[in-house]
Amino acid sequence: MLGDQITVFVNLSATLRVYQPEPTENGLYAATLSSASTVGALLDHLAVPRDAAKLIFVNHVKRQLDDPLTDGERVDIFPLIAGG
Amino acid sequence: MKKIFRVNIRTLSITEGPVPEAFQRLGGRGMTSAIVSTEVPPKCHPLSAENKLVIATGLLAGSLASTSGRLSVGAKSPLTGGIKESSAGGTVGQALGWLDVAAIVVEDRPDDPNARYVLKVDRSGLTIENMPELAGLGNYDTCDTLREKYGEKKTSFMTIGPVGEMKLASASIAVVDREGNPTRHAGRGGLGAVMGAKGVKAIVVDTEGVKRPPGHDPKAMQQASKRLAKLMADHSTSGETLPRYGTNALAEVINAAGAYPTRNFATGTFEGVHKISGEAERDIIIERDGAPEHACQTGCTIQCSSIYNDEGGEYLSKGPEYETVWAHGGNCAIDDLDAIARMDRLDDDLGLDTIEMGCAIAVAMEGGLIPFGDAAGVIRLLDEDVRNGTPLGRILASGTETTGRVFGVSRIPCVKGQAMPAYDPRAAKGIGVTYATTPMGADHTAGYAIAQNILGVGGDVPPLQVDGQVDLSRELQIATAGLDSTGLCLFVAFPMLDEPEVLQKVLDILSAYRGETWSADDFADLGRKTLQREIEFNRRAGFSAEDDRLPDFCRHEPLAPHDSVFDVPDEELDKVHEYAR
Numbered sequence: 250m251l252g253d254q255i256t257v258f259v260n261l262s263a264t265l266r267v268y269q270p271e272p273t274e275n276g277l278y279a280a281t282l283s284s285a286s287t288v289g290a291l292l293d294h295l296a297v298p299r300d301a302a303k304l305i306f307v308n309h310v311k312r313q314l315d316d317p318l319t320d321g322e323r324v325d326i327f328p329l330i331a332g333g
Numbered sequence: 334m335k336k337i338f339r340v341n342i343r344t345l346s347i348t349e350g351p352v353p354e355a356f357q358r359l360g361g362r363g364m365t366s367a368i369v370s371t372e373v374p375p376k377c378h379p380l381s382a383e384n385k386l387v388i389a390t391g392l393l394a395g396s397l398a399s400t401s402g403r404l405s406v407g408a409k410s411p412l413t414g415g416i417k418e419s420s421a422g423g424t425v426g427q428a429l430g431w432l433d434v435a436a437i438v439v440e441d442r443p444d445d446p447n448a449r450y451v452l453k454v455d456r457s458g459l460t461i462e463n464m465p466e467l468a469g470l471g472n473y474d475t476c477d478t479l480r481e482k483y484g485e486k487k488t489s490f491m492t493i494g495p496v497g498e499m500k501l502a503s504a505s506i507a508v509v510d511r512e513g514n515p516t517r518h519a520g521r522g523g524l525g526a527v528m529g530a531k532g533v534k535a536i537v538v539d540t541e542g543v544k545r546p547p548g549h550d551p552k553a554m555q556q557a558s559k560r561l562a563k564l565m566a567d568h569s570t571s572g573e574t575l576p577r578y579g580t581n582a583l584a585e586v587i588n589a590a591g592a593y594p595t596r597n598f599a600t601g602t603f604e605g606v607h608k609i610s611g612e613a614e615r616d617i618i619i620e621r622d623g624a625p626e627h628a629c630q631t632g633c634t635i636q637c638s639s640i641y642n643d644e645g646g647e648y649l650s651k652g653p654e655y656e657t658v659w660a661h662g663g664n665c666a667i668d669d670l671d672a673i674a675r676m677d678r679l680d681d682d683l684g685l686d687t688i689e690m691g692c693a694i695a696v697a698m699e700g701g702l703i704p705f706g707d708a709a710g711v712i713r714l715l716d717e718d719v720r721n722g723t724p725l726g727r728i729l730a731s732g733t734e735t736t737g738r739v740f741g742v743s744r745i746p747c748v749k750g751q752a753m754p755a756y757d758p759r760a761a762k763g764i765g766v767t768y769a770t771t772p773m774g775a776d777h778t779a780g781y782a783i784a785q786n787i788l789g790v791g792g793d794v795p796p797l798q799v800d801g802q803v804d805l806s807r808e809l810q811i812a813t814a815g816l817d818s819t820g821l822c823l824f825v826a827f828p829m830l831d832e833p834e835v836l837q838k839v840l841d842i843l844s845a846y847r848g849e850t851w852s853a854d855d856f857a858d859l860g861r862k863t864l865q866r867e868i869e870f871n872r873r874a875g876f877s878a879e880d881d882r883l884p885d886f887c888r889h890e891p892l893a894p895h896d897s898v899f900d901v902p903d904e905e906l907d908k909v910h911e912y913a914r
Contacts, residue, residue: 262585263574266612276607303569304789309591309602309894311787311795325589331570331788331827332583332611332637332655333781 253284255320257291264328268297282318289314291324303329335435338459340452342531343382343441347459352435358849360392362418363818363863364436365407369416370866372438375873379411379523380500380530382442388429388491388536391820395430395546396846398558399565399634400822402426404491404508409874410522412502412689412732413749413774416870418817419524422629422638423508423517424489426820428538431545432456443532449498450532453483455539467534469495471682471720472507472515475535483537485513492535494684497525499722501730502750503689504529507681510629510638516651517629520686521776522751523732549848557841561825562634564835568828570790575637575824576626578611580655583755585610588663590787590796591894592760594753595663596705597695598746598886600893601760605668609658614639614670621646635824641674650678653687656777659755660691665698665705672708679715685730690715692752693729693736700740744886749774749876758883758899759892761786761796765899766806770881770909772867778823780809784830791830799901807909815860819843865913878907 258277261269273279280294288307292299292314304327305312318324339348352359359367365387377383386408393401404426410417429437432454443450449467453460464482467475472494479490490509497504504525507515519525548554566572574582584606587593591601607613618625624640629651639652653661653674661667661676680687694711697703703710718726728739733752737745746753751774758765763782771779782805786796794801816826819839829835836853843851871880887899 260585260589260607262610262612263578263582304586304589304787306589309589311590311789325585327586327589328574329569329788329790330574330578330582330586331784331790331824332575332578332580333777333783333823 254281255284255286255318256281257318257321258323259291259295260325261295261297262325262327263330265297265301265326268295277323286318287314288312288316288318288324291318297326301328302326335433337436337438338434338454339438339440340459340461341441342439342443342450342533345461347461349458358859359818360394360435361389361403361405361420361818361820362407362814363859364389365405365418366416366863366866368436368438369407369409370870373409375870376875377409379409379414379527384409384527386439386524386527386531387436389436390426390429390434392818392843393846394426394820396548396554396842397545397632398821398842399562399632400630400825401820402430402630402632403820403822404429404519405817406506406519406524408524408527410524411526412523413751415749415774415874415876416772416867417522417524418773419519419521420817421506421508421517421519422822423510424630425491425508425538427631428489428540429454431540431543432538433546437536439531439533442530448532449534451535451537452533453537453539455541456543464534469498471495472684473682476509476513476515479535479537480513483539487539487541489538490535493525493528494682495720495722496684496730497529498534499727499730500526500529501727502526502732503686503693503730505684505686507684510651511631514651516681518681518686520688522774525684548846550845553845554842557838557845561835561838561842564832564838565634565825565828568831570827571635571824575635578615579637579639579652581611581614581653581658583611583655584658585612586787587756590760592757592787592796593659593663594746594755594757596666597664597699597744598757601757602894603663606663608668609662609670609673614652617670618652633822635822637824644671650674650681653677656755657687657691660688661711664691664695665711667706667708667711669708672712675712676715679712683715683719685719688754689732689752690729692733692746696733696737696742696745697729697740699744700742702740744890745884747775748883749880751775756783757892759887759897760895762799762899762901763794763796763802763805765883765887766802766901766906766909767810769883769906770806771810772864772871778813780806780813781823781826782806782809784827790827797895797897802901803905803909810864811857811860813860814863815856818859818863861912864910868910868913881906
């Protein structure tokens with residue numbers, strides 16, 4: 250952590266792959282944000298339209314746009330997906 | 334008028350008759366479970382003359398409704414010892430629909446163990462031929478031989494491979510896709526072994542000189558079908574992510590949710606998932622000029638299937654489905670998609686349920702047979718041991734529970750003897766309720782609570798909580814049993830869960846095609862009645878509430894990353910099917 254900044258590790262999947270910046274660590278993109286950032290702010294940082302991100306997991310737990318992020322978390326972002 | 338063929342495979346006598354009045358509004362799983370539950374002695378041995386192999390088309394088979402060609406196969410299961418229905422896509426369901434066939438029932442057992450019967454259905458009826466030259470052939474060679482004999486233009490096939498002929502409990506029944514490859518399988522529950530016990534190697538369906546049945550009200554049928562296709566195209570699952578990334582689009586999501594069973598259900602995330610995801614699979618398919626979007630049956634507008642070429646650009650298999658990629662991949666700690674596609678090809682050729690086989694191998698890996706991650710070892714086990722029917726190959730192809738016993742493993746991920754699919758029930762408790770309580774044995778398709786637990790389709794029921802899971806699973810199991818009778822693909826359920834008009838269109842199509850009135854209540858009643866029949870069969874076969882449980886480790890071994898166990902109380906599980914008692 251640098252001062253009032255945090256770093257989170259991001260994976261964008263399926264149709265949202267077009268928004269994935271070059272991976273910087275273990276196939277994930279390290280995004281640096283201000284320490285008070287929410288999931289929604291991360292989407293804005295990545296230029297992912299907020300209504301396109303239907304499923305967001307932070308450290309394997311489903312989260313909403315206004316949930317806060319903390320340093321070192323992993324964030325997986327998906328559109329609406331099905332399969333079986 | 335729809336008809337039922339009955340074949341006595343010992344006397345080789347064939348009868349053709351109308352659908353009995355009581356079964357008029359049944360199709361697919363509704364039909365197979367009605368016939369099995371009324372005609373098969375519940376305590377019979379599944380490989381005996383008393384068991385029956387029932388093949389049934391859906392209520393909408395042969396129609397132009399998108400995805401309406403799912404084919405159901407039913408019998409008493411050699412894997413679970415209970416009633417079984419397993420369905421497949423591919424081309425046979427529509428072809429039998431065109432021929433107005435509601436069901437084919439194969440009875441008794443042949444006197445000659447070397448017979449390899451081929452049943453042929455065409456516009457003149459059903460005939461039987463013995464082709465002993467098919468003995469021991471894989472499904473691919475079997476289909477090539479059948480094509481040479483019966484032609485390829487208007488024919489479709491369902492076949493068993495050597496594992497079905499060996500009558501082993503992981504044996505599937507293959508159905509050809511539109512390219513004539515045996516890639517779509519009635520996989521679960523060992524129904525290929527029942528077909529093998531009947532001495533039937535193949536069923537050939539020939540639609541020469543036959544046209545698609547227009548249905549009772551062709552105009553209403555056309556309008557409603559068109560609207561249903563539009564609603565499916567407009568939902569971002571059936572219209573976008575499923576066609577683009579296939580079923581394996583799920584790998585990253587289920588892994589992100591911590592519910593991707595890894596190394597024989599030891600943990601809930603796989604470090605190599607990125608290499609075997611639907612996204613990686615699509616990239617390889619495109620790079621090698623395969624087909625990233627492909628319909629497994631004519632008229633399907635979802636097109637979630639694909640064609641996977643090898644490194645040299647030659648056809649290898651269909652794009653392996655999510656369950657297969659997981660069973661042979663994450664669950665065995667294998668992160669090589671080419672190796673997994675080769676295993677998929679071998680499973681399809683040998684006639685194996687990929688879930689059961691992947692789980693059996695993972696259990697054997699835990700027992701020390703070969704190391705986790707040993708892809709070459711798995712290919713050798715399949716291509717040499719299983720194909721040649723060595724004692725080791727036969728053990729593996731007898732299923733996960735048998736394999737676990739032989740290798741002294743305590744974490745055996747089975748319910749009613751059937752291996753759990755690609756969602757750990759400790760991290761998605763709604764699907765755990767379904768695994769425990771469906772009469773089919775651990776089966777995700779019987780009540781796909783992953784939609785609400787993880788995917789946010791049809792509402793949200795958080796995956797780690799206990800509340801709401803029993804009601805969720807019950808509702809899904811009933812709706813699914815209804816849908817499984819129509820012949821429509823289960824993937825119609827995704828838009829159906831979010832958009833009420835989808836169910837209305839399905840009802841409109843049922844009414845227009847069949848000249849009957851169908852309401853939402855009729856649909857739910859059909860689902861409930863089907864489940865009641867199945868549960869009653871299992872009860873008479875010797876199952877009790879104690880069989881509606883997950884394996885013990887699910888309650889006692891916490892699963893990372895959530896460190897969760899399955900804690901839905903037994904008395905809650907017993908409430909799932911209270912309506913049926």
